[in-house]
Amino acid sequence: MGGHSNWPEWVYIGVVVALMCWVGAEAWEAERLVEHVPEGAETIIVTGQQWFWTFEHEDGTKEIGELHVEVGKAYKFEIHSKDVNHSFNIHDYVVLMDAIPGRVNTVWFAPTDAGTHDIQCREYCGLIHYNMRGTLIVEDPTA
Amino acid sequence: MVLELQKPRPIWQIMFSTHHTDVGLLYLISSLAFLFLGGTLALAIRAELFLPGAQIIGDAMTFNRIFTVHGTTLIFLFIIPFASAVGNYYVPIMVRYKDMAYPKLNAIAFWMIPPSGALIWLGFADFTWYATPPYSIISAPGPAADMWIFGLKILGISSVLGAINFVVTILKCKHPDMSIGQVPLLAWSFLSTSLIILVAIPTFAAALLMLLTDRLGVSGFFNPAMGGDPIAYAHLFWFTFHPEVYVLVIPAIGMMYEIIPRFSRKPIYSYNSGVFAFVLLSIVGFSSWAHHMYATGMSFTEKTVFMVGTLAAVPASAMHVFNFVATMWNGRIKFSTPMMWAVGGIALFFSAGAGGVANAAMPLDFTTHDTYWVVGHFHLFVMGTIAFGSIGYLYYMFPYVTGRMYNETMGKVHFIMSFVGTVLVFFTQHVLGLYGMPRRIFDYPPIPEWIAMNQIATVGAMVIGVSMAIFLANMIYSSGKGKLANTEDPFGVGGKYYYPFEAKNPSH
Numbered sequence: 001m002g003g004h005s006n007w008p009e010w011v012y013i014g015v016v017v018a019l020m021c022w023v024g025a026e027a028w029e030a031e032r033l034v035e036h037v038p039e040g041a042e043t044i045i046v047t048g049q050q051w052f053w054t055f056e057h058e059d060g061t062k063e064i065g066e067l068h069v070e071v072g073k074a075y076k077f078e079i080h081s082k083d084v085n086h087s088f089n090i091h092d093y094v095v096l097m098d099a100i101p102g103r104v105n106t107v108w109f110a111p112t113d114a115g116t117h118d119i120q121c122r123e124y125c126g127l128i129h130y131n132m133r134g135t136l137i138v139e140d141p142t143a
Numbered sequence: 144m145v146l147e148l149q150k151p152r153p154i155w156q157i158m159f160s161t162h163h164t165d166v167g168l169l170y171l172i173s174s175l176a177f178l179f180l181g182g183t184l185a186l187a188i189r190a191e192l193f194l195p196g197a198q199i200i201g202d203a204m205t206f207n208r209i210f211t212v213h214g215t216t217l218i219f220l221f222i223i224p225f226a227s228a229v230g231n232y233y234v235p236i237m238v239r240y241k242d243m244a245y246p247k248l249n250a251i252a253f254w255m256i257p258p259s260g261a262l263i264w265l266g267f268a269d270f271t272w273y274a275t276p277p278y279s280i281i282s283a284p285g286p287a288a289d290m291w292i293f294g295l296k297i298l299g300i301s302s303v304l305g306a307i308n309f310v311v312t313i314l315k316c317k318h319p320d321m322s323i324g325q326v327p328l329l330a331w332s333f334l335s336t337s338l339i340i341l342v343a344i345p346t347f348a349a350a351l352l353m354l355l356t357d358r359l360g361v362s363g364f365f366n367p368a369m370g371g372d373p374i375a376y377a378h379l380f381w382f383t384f385h386p387e388v389y390v391l392v393i394p395a396i397g398m399m400y401e402i403i404p405r406f407s408r409k410p411i412y413s414y415n416s417g418v419f420a421f422v423l424l425s426i427v428g429f430s431s432w433a434h435h436m437y438a439t440g441m442s443f444t445e446k447t448v449f450m451v452g453t454l455a456a457v458p459a460s461a462m463h464v465f466n467f468v469a470t471m472w473n474g475r476i477k478f479s480t481p482m483m484w485a486v487g488g489i490a491l492f493f494s495a496g497a498g499g500v501a502n503a504a505m506p507l508d509f510t511t512h513d514t515y516w517v518v519g520h521f522h523l524f525v526m527g528t529i530a531f532g533s534i535g536y537l538y539y540m541f542p543y544v545t546g547r548m549y550n551e552t553m554g555k556v557h558f559i560m561s562f563v564g565t566v567l568v569f570f571t572q573h574v575l576g577l578y579g580m581p582r583r584i585f586d587y588p589p590i591p592e593w594i595a596m597n598q599i600a601t602v603g604a605m606v607i608g609v610s611m612a613i614f615l616a617n618m619i620y621s622s623g624k625g626k627l628a629n630t631e632d633p634f635g636v637g638g639k640y641y642y643p644f645e646a647k648n649p650s651h
Binding site: 006008009012013016017020023024026027028030031032034035050083084085087089091092094096097098100101102103105106118120121122123124125126127128129130131133 | 203204207270271275276277278281282367368371372373374413416438439440443446447450451454455457458461462465466469500503504505506507509510512513514578579581582583584585586587588
């Protein structure tokens with residue numbers, strides 16, 4: 001357009017770019033910490049299939065629809081699927097990872113308080129997707 | 144402009160015409176028909192989710208079919224054809240050519256839409272607009288799934304033909320006295336989106352064929368049981384459909400570039416910045432597709448690359464917002480209906496973009512991904528930005544198309560109700576997502592926060608529904624019986640010095 005100075009737009013773009021750099025750097029730093037699986041985390045094999053979750057602990061114990069864990073321990077989930085895509089989600093602990101047939105994805109968490117939380121499927125998987133739910137039971141062994 | 148309905152003609156003269164305004168009218172009417180059909184499905188979804196338990200939709204399968212067809216219809220049969228309608232009417236006039244470059248191709252591109260619409264609606268598939276494999280391969284019931292695949296295939300070809308036509312019309316048929324730097328921003332928006340379509344669509348076209356042969360059992364591209372990988376489909380799909388997001392939004396931004404200066408009675412603040420932002424968005428739009436896939440088990444490096452690619456698109460979008468605000472600054476603004484829609488659309492565009500930054504940040508995405516946050520987020524784009532820009536533009540072009548004025552009061556009521564409704568539905572859905580409600584669910588457990596948020600959203604949707612009924616009544620009544628428009632200056636904003644079509648289109 002010429003004829004008028006454009007400095008307000010440059011300042012504005014500078015602010016937006018700086019803001020995005022800050023968001024990106026913070027996200028990078030947070031994700032780096034979140035993805036670091038702690039030493040000695042217990043492995044739980046999670047299997048999704050239409051339309052329920054199965055859990056297998058390191059000692060071979062199997063559970064369907066319910067998952068019992070203990071406060072103060074770290075757990076690493078190895079997520080499998082037997083049929084179509086699912087997504088394993090414990091929303092209260094921001095645990096989310098897709099269960100994809102032919103792949104094994106991992107995600108970890110460490111429960112902090114005793115209590116129960118919802119487990120759900122967050123990826124569309126067909127007829128009963130809405131009810132592919134489970135319960136996480138966090139127990140305090142000292143109590 | 145050509146006045147379509149002032150000179151009544153038999154309908155077949157319009158249907159078999161290849162003139163750009165006739166094809167534009169066909170695009171316009173069919174896209175609006177699909178807007179109302181798809182919107183009705185949205186109301187059914189919202190009514191179902193008002194309370195836990197089955198409400199008005201009997202079973203989960205029907206619900207899954209409804210949200211699949213709702214999404215497919217509004218994206219492919221409303222938003223894209225509506226943009227083509229505007230492009231058909233305005234692009235040849237803006238580049239001062241007598242018609243589109245290839246009129247017959249133009250008509251063919253339109254006539255591919257009704258059969259594909261029929262395939263999608265008669266099939267009523269249930270595998271979401273993403274056609275998620277391996278579900279779509281091993282579980283989705285046919286023939287609905289196959290009909291959807293063929294419908295999308297035809298729509299893809301229609302898009303490519305339309306894109307070729309726009310590119311050639313703008314680059315090769317513009318008036319020799321007119322440099323590319325003088326082409327109005329609305330035409331620039333069509334040039335950018337057409338180029339994106341030509342680069343992006345072939346990938347999905349290939350993926351659709353692979354999906355079809357997988358369904359037929361003769362290949363296993365995306366079927367793990369046959370050695371395939373569903374993640375390959377995710378990459379092919381999003382390589383097309385993340386850029387496609389810009390295909391949807393850029394024409395709406397272009398429409399706002401027509402409306403905002405006209406009703407602010409000022410030239411656009413910076414034409415160059417608008418062009419630059421369109422081109423930049425078209426390029427960086429290709430660097431962010433896998434941000435839809437953070438939770439599929441991508442490595443930290445991949446996620447970082449796509450987060451940076453996504454954040455890179457933000458400054459370009461922000462430039463448009465700045466340009467709009469700077470144009471309105473100190474303008475003598477007249478808040479006629481089109482201006483209200485455009486300004487509302489910009490406000491919602493800004494909100495949608497801000498939410499998008501939160502999604503792009505890797506750790507936050509794991510909170511929001513596949514929840515109602517995402518539903519609220521992209522609806523702020525498709526409804527809040529694109530539909531608002533499009534409906535505003537429809538009011539703007541109404542006197543030029545019909546020779547009559549719409550009812551201004553009804554138009555303003557339509558805007559106010561739709562704006563309030565949009566905020567109620569989609570801002571609430573962001574919060575609902577933070578409470579953890581997954582998307583695409585037929586029923587939900589009676590969690591008090593979920594119920595409250597769903598009820599607010601349903602009330603908002605019904606407000607939008609009523610406003611759309613007012614809109615429909617206004618359009619039908621005014622196109623036949625509205626008061627005659629002063630086509631020299633239908634909105635009484637005066638001044639023609641920045642008016643794009645000074646050259647008269649030769650009458651046909």
